[in-house]
Amino acid sequence: MRSPSLHGHGCRTHEERARLDAQEIKTAVARQDAERAAAEPPFVNRRDPALAVGPDGRPAVSRRAPLWADIPDENWNDWRWQLSHRVNDLEEIEQVLNLTDEEREGLSAPDKFRVDITPYFISLIDPDDPNDPIRRQVIPLGREQQAFTAMMEDSLAEDRHSPVPGLVHRYPDRVLMLVTTQCASYCRYCTRSRIVGDPTQNFNRKDHEAQLDYLRRTPQVRDVLISGGDGLTLAPKLFESILRGLREISHIEIIRIGSRVPVFLPQRIDDELCATLEKYHPLWINLHFNHPNEITPEVSRAVDKLTKAGLPVGNQSVLLAGVNDCVHIQRALVHRLVENRIRPYYLYQCDLVEGSGHFRTPVGKGLEIMEGLRGHTSGYAVPTYVIDAPGGGGKIPVMPNxxxxxxxxxxxxxxxxxxxxxxxxxxxxDRHDEASCRFCQSQRAEPGQSGVLGLLEGERMWIEPKGFSEIHTRGNTEAHRLQDPSKWVPFGVGAIEGQAQAAGQLRVLEGGDPAPPVAPPSAATPPAVAPPSAATPPPKPEYGPGEEPRPRDGEPTGSAHGELL
Ligand code: SF4
Ligand SMILES: [Zn+2]
Incomplete structure (x- = not known):
């Protein structure tokens, strides 16, 4: 306790002194904390693969083939240098890998699919292992030239389902936009080997403009997947002009980029590119890793940049014999992916495309892999296994029962x-009340493509293959006495069957027609179930070209515009 005499001198009051003491204590504690924090090593997250360091304490790097040992890091890490120093013929590749006879045969084939490999990617291959999983993806074998049953040049009929060159409109609300035929390196099993790698088939600004023009005219499209080839190999300005062109179309909600550049050329994912991408959100990116060996420190840093730029990152793999046809490889792959914040999205069955015969596995192998993933690892790490329908039906998911x-x-x-x-x-x-659900009442049109959902929702009772009715009349062109069309009109379901039977055949519905404007929601329309009657003539249809007749808003399917005869 301080001497009361001090008070008598009137220098400081007791309260003042106490306040100053408290302040001093506070300052001293803060100083101590700061000193302690400075003495402690900063927290480093060792689990973050983007922060991995090498033995020298610098950011980790992957193996570099001896051929390029003397290349300055500045060049090696420059994506333009990597692209312009790709290896593509037997002599060059032989300087990096010890080739087998079959590889020599593959590399010497005159009409082979393009070979071009970045120095970075070929350096990841074990030069002495002919079964190296990265090697098998990019070094051709003589077997690549062998034909196999059901092989096709364009097994997914992409060029057939493209209203303008390079724009594949297969699904109701989304399109695939091929913007280039060029890739950073070339995969031997490429689905688009018919055009990919071939500069004479490439798309130019005029093609891009035609693609954008189609999209401007097609408001049903809300999602565009930019692919190729690989859009990220385009000159940055050209790529950005495509993104801008898409963003100027108001009905396009999301843009997706499908790219293997981060796999073959992670150096391309630089700050400048990410700053460009950020301007065009909502933007998603889907990569293509097939084996854990492809996920290097360079890849981790590239993906980290993409995620920091706000792009959700996914992955699609192709199931390839000799590369990843193993539950345990796939498990390691998906674990490495999620560790890098990449969501496994699809596992594809290998397509029936020229050159891919020796990569194909039975579908049972894919099912076995799915059996080994679902439940055995995080749900986030489990992709959907799909068969891309030969002939162009789109992706069909398959899974164990x-x-x-x-x-x-x-x-x-x-x-x-x-x-x-x-x-x-x-x-x-209590069944969902469509009449009072504003989402049901303002659903997007799927002209001609409502499919099995259309059956479930009562739009129609069945789906017939083209020509079904003609075949089943067995040449009898006039209805006989037992063939009253009203017999096959299902009461309370759909619209089209009754009319179709009366007219003798189903109207062929075509997808891709411009969607008619969606009618405003109206729950007030009174239900009007009209019993079938062959005497009433069908009213003029109220649907646009390619759109399926539907019940009016709030109307039970039974009346369906009065088209049930
Ligand atoms: S990156 Fe894609 S488009 Fe290019 S060769 Fe590979 S599979 Fe084909
Ligand atoms: Zn294995």
Missing amino acids: YLISYSDHKVVLRNYEGYITTYEEPPTY
Whole structure:
């Protein structure tokens, strides 16, 4: 306690002194904290692959083939240098890898699909291992030239389903936009080997303009996937002009980039590119890794930049014999992907495309892999296994069966361990009220493509193959006494069948026609179920070209514009 005499001198009051003491204590504590923090090493997240360091304490780097040992880092890390120093013939490749006879044969084939490999990517290959999984993806074998049953040049009929060159409009609301035929390196199993790598087939500004023009005229498209080839190999200004052209179309909601550049040429993902990409959100990117060996420190840093620029990153792999046809390789791959914040998206069955015969596996291998992923690892790490339909039907998901059986009130399910359980169904269910749901009332048109959902939603009762009715009349062109068309009109379902039977054949619906404007929601229309009657003539259809007749808003499917005869 201080001497009261001090008070008598009137220098400081007791309260003042206490306040100053408290301040001093505070300052001293803050100083101590700062000193302690300075003495402690800064926190380093060792699990973040983008921060991996090498033995020298600098950012980790992957192997570089001895051929390029003397190249300054400045060049090696420059994507333009990598692109202009790609290797593409037997002599060059032989300086990096010890080639087998079959590889020599493949590299010498006169009409082979283009070979071009970045120095970075070929350096990842073990020069002495003929089965190296990266090697198998980019070094041709003599077998590549062999034909196989069902092989096609364009097995997905992409060029057939493109209204303008390079724009594939297969699904109702999204398109594939091929902007170049060039890639950073070339995959031997490429689905688009018919045009990819061939500069004479390349797309120019005029093609891009035609693609954009189609999109401006097609408001049903809300999602554009930029692919090729690989858009990220384009000159930066040209690529940006495409992004801008797309963003000027108001009905395009999301843009996706499909690219293998971060795999072959991670140096390309620089700050400048990311700053450009950021301007065009919402933007997604899907990469293409097939094997864990492809995920290097350079890749981790590139993907880190993409995610920091706000792009969700996904991956699609192709199931390839001799590369990744193994549950455990796939598991390692998906684990490496999610560690790098890349979401496994698709695992593709290898397409029936020329050159890919020796890469194909039975579908059962894919199912076995899915069996080994689902439940055995994080749901986030499990891709969807798909077969891209030969002939152009789009991706069809396939998976092991988990639903074992069912009754009218129970389903029997099994899990990944073989545990079998039952799910008791609700005894009653208040069905969703479409009439009062504003999403049901303002749904997007899917002209001619409502498919099985259209069956479920009561738009129609069945789907017939083209020519089905003609074949089944067996040459009888006039209806006989038992053939009253009203017999095959399902009461309360859909619109088109009754009319189709009366007219003798189904109207052929074509996708891709401009979507008619969506009618405003109206829950007020009174229900009007008209019983079938062959005497009433069909009113003029109220739907646009390519659109399927639908019940009016709020109207039960039974009346369906009065088209049920
Ligand atoms: S990156 Fe894609 S488009 Fe290019 S060669 Fe490989 S699979 Fe084909
Ligand atoms: Zn294995």
